[in-house]
Amino acid sequence: MSELTPREKKKAQKKILQLSAEIDRHDRLYYRDSQPEISDFEYDCLKAELLRLESLFPENSSPEKIGDDRGGILLTRAHPTPMLSLENTYNLTEILNFNGRIGRLLKIDTPLIYVVEPKIDGLAVNLIYEQGQLKYALTRGNGTEGDDVTDNVKTIEGLPLHIENVSDLIEIRGEIYMDQADFQRINRERSDGGEIPFANARNLASGTLKLMDSGEVRSRRLQFIAHGLGMGNNFQRQSEIYPFLERLGFQSQKYFYICEKIGDAETIIRQLDGERKRLPYHTDGVVFKINECLLQKNLGTTAKAPRWAFAYKFEPERAETILRDITFQVGRTGVITPVAELEPVNLSGSWVSRATLHNGDDIEKKDIRIGDRVIVEKSGEIIPAIVAVNLENRKNKALEKFIFPKNCPRCATELLRLPEEVACRCPNENCREQIIQKIIYFASKTAMDIDSLGDAVVRKLVENGKLKTIADLYALHREDLYILDNFGDRSISRLLSNIEHSKKTELWRFINGLGIALVGEKTAKDLANYFSSLDAFMGASVDDLMQIRGVGEKAAQSIVDFFGKEKNMDTIHRILDNGLEFSIPSTVKNPKFSGKLFAITGKLEQYARDEVKVLIEQNGGSVANGINGSVDILIAGAGGGQKLGEAEAKNIPIWSENDFKNALK
Numbered sequence: 001m002s003e004l005t006p007r008e009k010k011k012a013q014k015k016i017l018q019l020s021a022e023i024d025r026h027d028r029l030y031y032r033d034s035q036p037e038i039s040d041f042e043y044d045c046l047k048a049e050l051l052r053l054e055s056l057f058p059e060n061s062s063p064e065k066i067g068d069d070r071g072g073i074l075l076t077r078a079h080p081t082p083m084l085s086l087e088n089t090y091n092l093t094e095i096l097n098f099n100g101r102i103g104r105l106l107k108i109d110t111p112l113i114y115v116v117e118p119k120i121d122g123l124a125v126n127l128i129y130e131q132g133q134l135k136y137a138l139t140r141g142n143g144t145e146g147d148d149v150t151d152n153v154k155t156i157e158g159l160p161l162h163i164e165n166v167s168d169l170i171e172i173r174g175e176i177y178m179d180q181a182d183f184q185r186i187n188r189e190r191s192d193g194g195e196i197p198f199a200n201a202r203n204l205a206s207g208t209l210k211l212m213d214s215g216e217v218r219s220r221r222l223q224f225i226a227h228g229l230g231m232g233n234n235f236q237r238q239s240e241i242y243p244f245l246e247r248l249g250f251q252s253q254k255y256f257y258i259c260e261k262i263g264d265a266e267t268i269i270r271q272l273d274g275e276r277k278r279l280p281y282h283t284d285g286v287v288f289k290i291n292e293c294l295l296q297k298n299l300g301t302t303a304k305a306p307r308w309a310f311a312y313k314f315e316p317e318r319a320e321t322i323l324r325d326i327t328f329q330v331g332r333t334g335v336i337t338p339v340a341e342l343e344p345v346n347l348s349g350s351w352v353s354r355a356t357l358h359n360g361d362d363i364e365k366k367d368i369r370i371g372d373r374v375i376v377e378k379s380g381e382i383i384p385a386i387v388a389v390n391l392e393n394r395k396n397k398a399l400e401k402f403i404f405p406k407n408c409p410r411c412a413t414e415l416l417r418l419p420e421e422v423a424c425r426c427p428n429e430n431c432r433e434q435i436i437q438k439i440i441y442f443a444s445k446t447a448m449d450i451d452s453l454g455d456a457v458v459r460k461l462v463e464n465g466k467l468k469t470i471a472d473l474y475a476l477h478r479e480d481l482y483i484l485d486n487f488g489d490r491s492i493s494r495l496l497s498n499i500e501h502s503k504k505t506e507l508w509r510f511i512n513g514l515g516i517a518l519v520g521e522k523t524a525k526d527l528a529n530y531f532s533s534l535d536a537f538m539g540a541s542v543d544d545l546m547q548i549r550g551v552g553e554k555a556a557q558s559i560v561d562f563f564g565k566e567k568n569m570d571t572i573h574r575i576l577d578n579g580l581e582f583s584i585p586s587t588v589k590n591p592k593f594s595g596k597l598f599a600i601t602g603k604l605e606q607y608a609r610d611e612v613k614v615l616i617e618q619n620g621g622s623v624a625n626g627i628n629g630s631v632d633i634l635i636a637g638a639g640g641g642q643k644l645g646e647a648e649a650k651n652i653p654i655w656s657e658n659d660f661k662n663a664l665k
């Protein structure tokens, strides 16, 4: 631009190069490695700044690229029609600009009608069906070709491998995501096992989709939600596509609104912002799509994005505060977690005084120092995290670089860091803090549920040598408890009777309480349902364990290793000697199908598919996607097709709906 002096021009050009390189690096971290260093908001700010600078030099602006997720390991394939990303904004007035631009391109001055839907923070995939059969599942890749993730996508529960009454080639577009409950479960299991927890569900889903081990992928329970069509779209309106996708058997977008005039956009956004907190997946904005498919076609696309759709993204809640201290937690498996102790600050209506610092690498990368002013961000249901340091504020302050301790903050043993792990661990099996945490976990609500055996009580008993393992709980005597503060005779009696009562419990509670790495509450329930007895569980091989939906190879190995240790077996036998009795898990009312894996095919008359699934699970069984070696029973409705043939070939028993109904009685 003519107003720029040559010097300013040079400066701007230099900045463009810097920004491009930085954005490339973040693209790699986000799309390929699934371990971003910055939040989406920070990333979008960098992008916006680059665009602004590039607009100063229209003569040599580079073509806009879309982030490339191809990892260079999996096979790649071309998309039948390009798969583009969406333009986005954080600014409400920009929506009016988008709308104005579309109106001008179409030369229409009557109000444009949009479909507005939540923007799922997942991974875009393209499912290509040929003659109704799922042929390929591809990631977005560079927009023209993506990584082939077909095998992994096939592990998604309920995803139809065959669809009926569709054109020869149809592209189903949607997002792969992991629901919040599974995200939290896997992260908890990962940190217990000393592995790097993922910063959010999206990264976990994208990391999972690129794994080479489909068994592991299956255990992580990815989900898919369909929201559009590529090739094979013969609809007049976008709003007709969602019910169509549902009819084909996909989970589709249920929460869409029709925006009759752009003036209603803000109200709809507010409404969806309120509703999104109840959705099982994380959303980061809303998507506007022109409803008339003919207009969509007329508008076409730019190299990067369709012209007929755009996204409005919600700004994450963030605030600046002072980092008072960095403290450490020692987990029950010895993992050391740094915690930021903050000057309390208000974030989305609640006071935040602690935030996660993930691990030592993260502190070093962000160069976080005690005394810094830091930016805390909270997006959705995720725990607050420190995203950056206000370096401006550090000037003229002699803050020392933070050095991660070399020794356990509780027992002083030198910390260990395995090559593939980001977490540091205290390797001392007798580390008192680990023992305390193990016993607290054993007694907790999601394990043995021993009331009045709280954290402080456990701590005091361990520190005074009354408890060394979980087995010692059952050997406690009245006089051992006299040391407890504020515990009179009645409290002592109550605690002893609660411990006594815990001897009659559900099997999954005991399994969970053992604290086996990579086995959390959900997995413990699956294991208990499957084996129904502790002996059967303890005797299982890695192969046996991997038959269970939700148990991958790593978890299976971890279980076998656990029971292979003499010390663990000793503890278990000491506990059992006290006469523990396990009942059938309460999640299973009636274990008729305990351990059985079902598949379902064809059109059912008396039940909805979901209903059958729930009934099977309530009775201790589980449901597979397709026919594989471990399927025990196929339930076949009308027109079972391919699955029926496969089951016959494999000699798998086939049940009619009535057989199923009778079995339930």
Ligand SMILES: [Zn+2]
Residues within 6 Å of the ligand: 330, 408, 409, 410, 411, 412, 413, 426, 427, 428, 431, 432, 433
């Ligand atoms: Zn220690």
